[in-house]
Amino acid sequence: MSIISWNCRGLGNPNAVLNLKFLIRKYKPDILILYETLVHSNKTEELRYVLGFDSCFTVDREGRGGGLAVFWHKQSNCSISNFSQNHIDMEVVDARRGTWRLTGFYGYPGGSRRRDSWNFLRHLSHVSNIPWCIIGDFNDILSSDEKKGRVDRPNWLINGFRDAVLDSGLIDIHMEGYQFTWFKSLGTDRAVEEKLDRAMSSEEWCQSFRDARLECLTVTSSDHYPLWLVRDPVRIYPRSDRKFMFENAWLVDSEFDSIVRSCWQNTGVDGVVQKLDMCAATMSQWSKDNFQNLRREIDKCHKRLERAREIIFPSSKR
Known part of the structure; x- marks a missing residue:
């Protein structure tokens, strides 16, 4: 099974849809989670059909911002268990390893609401005791090494997020390759990059999926790069029942x-x-x-x- 998680910064952008088509065709994710969709459920249902997924669930935007969506294939054996403007919770049934929990998380973007994000993360950690993986745009970093350019992020913000992660019993999943997932003003003297997007898990999930692999992909229509989480790397390669695709x-x-x-x-x-x-x-x-x-x-x-x-x-x- 593989999962793509991406802050797409608006599905109304045709380039975002083109990038999604490329990601689906190349990486063949079983589950796709999107943040800041900036659209309502009618648009995501159209996109579900275009991308070839069996099911989707949408948290509509509020005002001009926000919006979450998750798409999945029926063989993923997953179901929605809870949601809010900042997360979507799913339960995934694995015939060999039992049921585990997957959460798509979108941290409050405003600096004044950092503590709200941290407390919400702590709250989510108590919702269930089954193996847990959480992935998304946390709008926070765990260390000063996760930021390049401009003014360093204050230590109290880094420490606050780190404490919330520890309190939640989460382990940061190592990301291979490029380590920064968000950028601004690249190519200028004002350039900045940060690792705002990540995947974390409970100890139980880590033990069940020791070979899980996380990678930062490339796209051209958002200031966030997508994350690709492969739960079982040996199983990610193309399916034999390939369908006809018009180019x-x-x-x-x-x-x-x-x-x-x-x-x-x-x-x-x-x-x-x-x-x-x-x-x-x-x-x-x-x-x-x-x-x-x-x-x-x-x-x-x-x-x-x-x-x-x-x-x-x-x-x-x-």
């Missing part, structure tokens, strides 16, 4: 129209469904023969983004 890139190819027309007219079958199946098979093979490099180029672009964020930050601390 918009096909439409700009001069051969596409004639190939579809020829296939439709010369399939040798009469039923519409059978014709569609034959066309889908033909287009898939044509894409494999002619568009293999497209995915590679997209992957290369993302790798260049990952390399760029390693060097774009000014070397001196501001």
